[in-house]
Amino acid sequence: MGEGTTRDSIEKVRMVCGQCGSDEVTRDAWAAWDAEAQQWALRATFDYAFCHHCMTDAKIEEVPC
Numbered sequence: 581m582g583e584g585t586t587r588d589s590i591e592k593v594r595m596v597c598g599q600c601g602s603d604e605v606t607r608d609a610w611a612a613w614d615a616e617a618q619q620w621a622l623r624a625t626f627d628y629a630f631c632h633h634c635m636t637d638a639k640i641e642e643v644p645c
């Protein structure tokens with residue numbers, strides 16, 4: 581519990597590469613230190629996405645689990 585709580589109440593999706601369908605995709609983000617939790621917390625996500633399978637920029641697509 582605790583992690584990923586923002587999506588628990590809605591239908592779960594996977595983020596995949598629009599090119600190859602791999603879920604080894606990441607995107608640019610800022611992490612801010614959460615002193616309460618003693619860990620880095622996601623502060624903001626940006627549009628730039630990268631597929632670690634294609635090893636290039638990616639267009640991320642949302643698909644149902």
Ligand SMILES: [Zn+2]
Nearest residue numbers: 597600631634
């Ligand atoms: Zn890909």
